[in-house]
Amino acid sequence: MTMSATRAAGAAALALLVLGACTRTEQAAGSTVTASQAVMQAQTNPTLSTTDAYFMDQAARGGLAEVSEGQLAARQAHEAAVRRFAAQMVTDHTKVNTDLDALAQEKRISLPTMPSDAQQHMMSQLQGLTGSTFDHTYLDQQVALHRYAVDLYRNEAKQGTDADVKAFAARVLPELEQHLREAERLGGHAGS
Numbered sequence: 001m002t003m004s005a006t007r008a009a010g011a012a013a014l015a016l017l018v019l020g021a022c023t024r025t026e027q028a029a030g031s032t033v034t035a036s037q038a039v040m041q042a043q044t045n046p047t048l049s050t051t052d053a054y055f056m057d058q059a060a061r062g063g064l065a066e067v068s069e070g071q072l073a074a075r076q077a078h079e080a081a082v083r084r085f086a087a088q089m090v091t092d093h094t095k096v097n098t099d100l101d102a103l104a105q106e107k108r109i110s111l112p113t114m115p116s117d118a119q120q121h122m123m124s125q126l127q128g129l130t131g132s133t134f135d136h137t138y139l140d141q142q143v144a145l146h147r148y149a150v151d152l153y154r155n156e157a158k159q160g161t162d163a164d165v166k167a168f169a170a171r172v173l174p175e176l177e178q179h180l181r182e183a184e185r186l187g188g189h190a191g192s
Contacts, residue, residue: 055169056165069089070087073085082138096175107162119145143187
């Protein structure tokens with residue numbers, strides 16, 4: 001298998017892992033709780049539709065993962081361009097996370113404080129890597145995470161029910177699309 005085929009297969013598997021984590025159930029305090037139930041339980045005053053609350057939950061988890069991975073990559077990446085990209089992810093996603101937190105307070109919804117299990121697993125995979133292997137794996141993860149984020153934000157911007165949440169998604173979407181293009185360019189995924 002060629003290096004690009006191996007990377008493509010790895011990226012595809014990673015994307016499935018990320019997407020699969022969004023629909024699976026989690027064990028919490030000995031009882032199974034679905035993602036939508038967890039979202040509804042997180043609301044102090046259920047003022048949002050399940051879809052809008054789910055978007056905010058997933059956006060928060062993704063933003064937290066981006067900042068954590070970006071901080072690691074800004075320190076550990078082999079190539080200067082990858083370190084710069086990672087530092088930009090930390091800056092951009094920290095701002096988006098702050099804006100999302102403010103929106104959540106306005107909507108009276110509690111956001112998660114940690115990335116999903118799958119996102120944490122991705123971070124732990126990165127921690128053991130060095131050199132160009134680290135760079136390639138980080139960029140593959142960034143492509144997969146940003147593809148998911150672009151789809152998530154695009155769907156909310158088009159189909160969300162709360163005007164403020166829809167506007168937030170629409171405002172952030174172009175930035176995420178730019179992140180995706182840059183991750184693809186750096187990782188050699190352009191046009192894939």
